[in-house]
Amino acid sequence: MSADKDIDRLDREILRLLSVDASLSLADIAAKVGLTPTPCWKRIRRMEQDGIIRRRVAVLDPDKVGLPVSVFVAVETADHSSDWLARFATVIENTPEIVDAWRMSGDVDYLLHVVVPDIAAYDQFYRKLIAAVPLRNVSSRFSMERMKAAPLPV
Structure with missing residues (x-):
């Protein structure tokens, strides 16, 4: 369709x-x-x-479930091989703190949305990420406020 x-x-x-x-x-x-x-x-x-409706879910309040910190993590890699990508995809799939992941165009290769309870938990996530796959650069941006979360404008 x-x-x-x-x-x-x-x-x-x-x-x-x-x-x-x-x-x-x-x-x-x-x-x-x-x-x-x-x-x-x-x-x-x-x-x-037809896959238009992928699934039906409940939208949770991150603060009320103990995950108030949202971090947007820009990842750059020097390796674009299929082996690296398979390893990275496995890391993404098996890391519950990553709630969204996007392959990007431009100077950033991947953008991850990570949710954690606090900065110390983010530091643990970061250490696991850089140990799991070789990366050229990782930069993190901490959200101060979620201004909008809306359904798709169909």
Whole structure:
């Protein structure tokens, strides 16, 4: 399913509703978009099967679960081999403090979003990261305030 041409207005409204509150009942979603539950369910199921809806999750408050420190870690590497990338991907996958990871263009190769309880925990994370794979440069930016966290504008 290609993004824009196969997602109609009703699909987009369903996606908007689910991206704000994935706990809405099927009956509530159907009523809000003007469908009966069965065709609404079929649309949701199709979008799940097509990978448009990847999963339904609860959004947690990082402060209330003891992870108030967000760090954005820019990583540069001198090695771009498939072996290095496989090792790095394994490190990313197996490191719970990394909640988002992006391969970038430009002067930074990777950007990681790391959450930790405090600076000491970040220092431990940093030491494990640089011991796990060879890196050219790692720079960290600590978030002072999260100003926006929003669903995709579908």
